[in-house]
Amino acid sequence: xxxxxxxxxxxxxxxxxxxxxxxxxxxxxxxxxxxxxxxxxxxxxxxxxxxxxxxxxxxxxxxxxxxxxxxxxxxxxxxxxxxxxxxxxxxxxxxxxxxxxxxxxxxxxxxxxxxxxxxxxxxxxxxxxxxxxxxxxxxxxxxxxxxxxxxxxxxxxxxxxxxxxxxxxxxxxxxxxxxxxxxxxxxxxxxxxxxxxxxxxxxxxxxxxxxxxxxxxxxxxxxxxxxxxxxxxxxxxxxxxxxxxxxxxxxxxxxxxxxxxxxxxxxxxxxxxxxxxxxxxxxxxxxxxxxxxxxxxxxxxxxxxxxxxxxxxxxxxxxxxxxxxxxxxxxxxxxxxxxxxxxxxxxxxxxxxxxxxxxxxxxxxxxxxxxxxxxxxxxxxxxxxxxxxxxxxxxxxxxxxxxxxxxxxxxxxxxxxxxxxxxxxxxxxxxxxxxxxxxxxxxxxxxxxxxxxxxxxxxxxxxxxxxxxxxxxxxxxxxxxxxxxxxxxxxxx
Numbered sequence: 001x002x003x004x005x006x007x008x009x010x011x012x013x014x015x016x017x018x019x020x021x022x023x024x025x026x027x028x029x030x031x032x033x034x035x036x037x038x039x040x041x042x043x044x045x046x047x048x049x050x051x052x053x054x055x056x057x058x059x060x061x062x063x064x065x066x067x068x069x070x071x072x073x074x075x076x077x078x079x080x081x082x083x084x085x086x087x088x089x090x091x092x093x094x095x096x097x098x099x100x101x102x103x104x105x106x107x108x109x110x111x112x113x114x115x116x117x118x119x120x121x122x123x124x125x126x127x128x129x130x131x132x133x134x135x136x137x138x139x140x141x142x143x144x145x146x147x148x149x150x151x152x153x154x155x156x157x158x159x160x161x162x163x164x165x166x167x168x169x170x171x172x173x174x175x176x177x178x179x180x181x182x183x184x185x186x187x188x189x190x191x192x193x194x195x196x197x198x199x200x201x202x203x204x205x206x207x208x209x210x211x212x213x214x215x216x217x218x219x220x221x222x223x224x225x226x227x228x229x230x231x232x233x234x235x236x237x238x239x240x241x242x243x244x245x246x247x248x249x250x251x252x253x254x255x256x257x258x259x260x261x262x263x264x265x266x267x268x269x270x271x272x273x274x275x276x277x278x279x280x281x282x283x284x285x286x287x288x289x290x291x292x293x294x295x296x297x298x299x300x301x302x303x304x305x306x307x308x309x310x311x312x313x314x315x316x317x318x319x320x321x322x323x324x325x326x327x328x329x330x331x332x333x334x335x336x337x338x339x340x341x342x343x344x345x346x347x348x349x350x351x352x353x354x355x356x357x358x359x360x361x362x363x364x365x366x367x368x369x370x371x372x373x374x375x376x377x378x379x380x381x382x383x384x385x386x387x388x389x390x391x392x393x394x395x396x397x398x399x400x401x402x403x404x405x406x407x408x409x410x411x412x413x414x415x416x417x418x419x420x421x422x423x424x425x426x427x428x429x430x431x432x433x434x435x436x437x438x439x440x441x442x443x444x445x446x447x448x449x450x451x452x453x454x455x456x457x458x459x460x461x462x463x464x465x466x467x468x469x470x471x472x473x474x475x476x477x478x479x480x481x482x483x484x485x486x487x488x489x490x491x492x493x
Contacts, residue, residue, distance in 0.1 A: 002026075003074035007085045010076070014049030020073065022051040024062065028071045050088055051076070059191050061220040109429060109436045114444075115401045118425035118437060122193075125428060129280045130192035134424045136276035137365035143373065144365025147399025150373040153470030154408050159453030167446045168456040173393065173416050174261040174335050174356070176232045179209030180442045181410060181457070184434075185364075185397045185418030186236035186263065188217030193427040200427060202228040204434025208442075213263055213418065222249060226256050236263040236339065239324070241317040250332050262332060263359060267340025267367045269318040274366065325353050337395070342371050344384045344479065350392070351385075357393030357415075364398055364420055374398035375409065376471055382412045382463070384479050389413040403444025407452065410461045412468075 005027045013020035019031045021044065034044035047055065056065065104124040112118060123131060137144035169180045184205050191197035197219035198212075205212035206229060213234035214225050226233065235253045240246045253259035328336055335356035341347050342362055350358050360378050362371045372380075374396050381388055388394060396409050397418030406417045419441070426437035445457070454460035 002072075004077035005074040006077045006080040007082065008080065011049040011085075016045070019044060019048045021047045021049070022053065022076050023056050023065055024053050025076050025078075026072050027074045027076055028065075028068060029073050030068070030071060033068055033071060051085075059189060059219060061191075061197065061224055063224060064221055106428065109432060112436060112440070114440060115419075115422040115426075115437060118422060118428065118433070122425040122428050126193070129277075132276040132280045133189060133192060134187070134421060136274050137369070138272035138274055138367060139369035141365060141369070143362050143367075143369050143371050144399075146373045147362070147365055147375075148401060149399075150375050150471065151399065151402070151405045151408065153468075154375065155467040155470070156404065156408070156448070156452050157465050157467050158451055159465070162453040162455065164450040164453065164455055166455060167450050168459075169442070169445055169449060171415070171458050173211070173395075174234075176211050176260050177209075178211060178416065180438075180445050181406065181414070181416040182210045182438070182441060182445075183234065183395075183416055183418050184210065184212040184423050185361075185420035186213045186215035186265075187420045187424045188215045189219055190215075190424065190427060191219035193424050194430055196430065198225050199228045200431035200434055201423060202226075202233065204431040204438070206230045206232075207431075208435050208438035210438055211260075214259075216249070216265075222252055226253075226258050229258050231258060232260050233258055234261045234263055234337075235259045236265060238265050238268075238315070239317045239320050240315050242315070243317075243327070245315075247331050250328075250334075254332050254334055259334065261335040261337055261356070262328070263337045263339045264320075264328065265339045266320060267342065267361060267363050269316065269320060271316070272363075272367055272369070322349065322353055325355065329354075337393070340367070341381075342374075342377055343476075344377075344381045347381045347388050347394070348385045351388050355392060357395060358388075359418065360394065360396040360398075360414075361418070362398055372474075375405075375412075376474060378409060378412050378414060379468055379471055380475050380479075383475060386413070402448075403441055403446070404448040406441070406445050407448040407457070407461070408466055410457055411463055411466045 010020050010022060010027060013029070017031060019034055020027055020029055022028075030044055043055070106121055106125060107117075112121070119135075122134070126134065171178050171181050173181075173183075184201055190201060194200060198214065199220060202212050202214075202225050211232055211234060212225075212229065213236050214222060215236050216238045218225060222235070235249075237246060237250070250262065253262070325336065337357040337359060338350045338355045339359040339361055340363070341350060341358045341360050347358055347360075360374045360381070362368070362374060375398075378394070378396050381394065393415045394413055395416050395418060396414045397420060400406055400409070400417050400419055401422065409417050422437060423434060426433040429436065449455075449457045452465045454465065
């Protein structure tokens with residue numbers, strides 16, 4: 001029988017070198033674990049000597065904490081719970097009275113007619129922290145906004161008088177059959193959008209004929225998400241400083257037979273500054289770090305929130321480099337895709353290094369702000385190193401909201417397009433929302449394909465169906481110089 005531990009004893013363990021917390025009735029000694037917590041030590045410190053169940057359950061699957069079962073020191077003695085203890089561990093109650101007529105109600109899915117509608121609903125229903133995390137981007141959000149705006153600078157060039165009574169949009173990607181060239185881009189912390197986290201994404205993607213790229217920073221474990229995945233998925237990897245942890249995840253992914261490719265994220269070696277996220281405090285009315293310093297037992301005082309994104313990124317290995325592909329190949333036979341390419345030189349390097357594909361991505365504007373919109377990078381690669389498209393798959397994400405955006409990318413050689421935020425917003429409605437989002441974008445892709453005069457998107461698509469003059473002058477003028485530098489580096493690979 002587990003030892004019963006009083007609230008008074010638990011409260012005594014609230015020091016940097018002696019931290020106990022309660023999660024779902026169990027008491028854990030997390031003194032050593034705090035430093036290695038993937039979400040950063042601060043969140044652990046904040047709940048030192050207290051009950052973290054509500055915060056834990058709002059962001060994680062119940063099963064994730066089983067990884068530290070060896071740290072259990074006993075069970076909470078519920079007979080010792082006082083009003084003071086209860087008050088410390090309950091979220092602060094709002095002092096604002098809101099009438100029922102003021103409460104926003106999600107419109108029915110039939111009223112959602114495009115992906116922007118999902119965003120509008122999310123803005124009205126997500127918690128401030130969830131909205132800041134999902135909608136925000138780095139610094140001034142210039143790249144986030146230009147990702148989308150640049151599609152307006154590419155014009156369609158419709159060919160008329162074609163028989164477009166039938167249209168085909170199917171394709172294959174790393175052995176996976178897709179009804180449309182779309183995948184769910186990896187988005188972390190999905191439990192902030194829906195209580196089931198990534199599970200409705202897995203089910204909805206499968207039933208809709210697209211594919212889900214599972215995030216390393218998912219709210220549920222990889223095993224739990226794959227259990228809800230009927231046949232196929234991709235897995236996005238942030239490389240952990242402790243390479244053994246990454247290797248364990250890769251081997252688990254490969255063992256299931258469901259993961260068809262690994263997407264190695266390279267555009268975020270260090271976490272960017274995301275101000276909207278940082279402005280949201282962990283809990284109003286409480287200080288960020290709760291532990292007392294051990295020297296003289298003096299309190300630490302308040303500490304500014306680093307934001308959810310920065311806290312969750314503490315494990316990322318910033319030493320990741322081209323030589324690491326050999327290590328990845330040694331632990332997996334799956335196709336390996338490099339996610340985060342932002343210039344043509346690196347696309348060429350990835351091809352020469354032996355990657356099976358690339359994802360042109362700036363992390364939805366969440367990495368370095370003022371990096372080029374991804375559709376411009378796709379045009380750059382198409383212009384300066386077109387041989388890349390014949391050697392590996394070229395995927396792209398960032399700012400895609402319309403079917404015509406996706407058709408433009410396919411005309412420039414992309415094999416598929418990732419949508420991240422849109423599915424995070426659609427997840428507000430659970431699996432039904434994911435399926436509805438796919439049906440909307442599928443209809444738009446089919447219609448755009450027909451309206452420009454194509455009947456088989458992947459057979460017919462070419463740059464002749466678009467006019468990129470509005471972007472051509474923005475391509476780098478010094479490419480000939482930088483490519484020589486790129487070639488020198490590639491010869492060392």
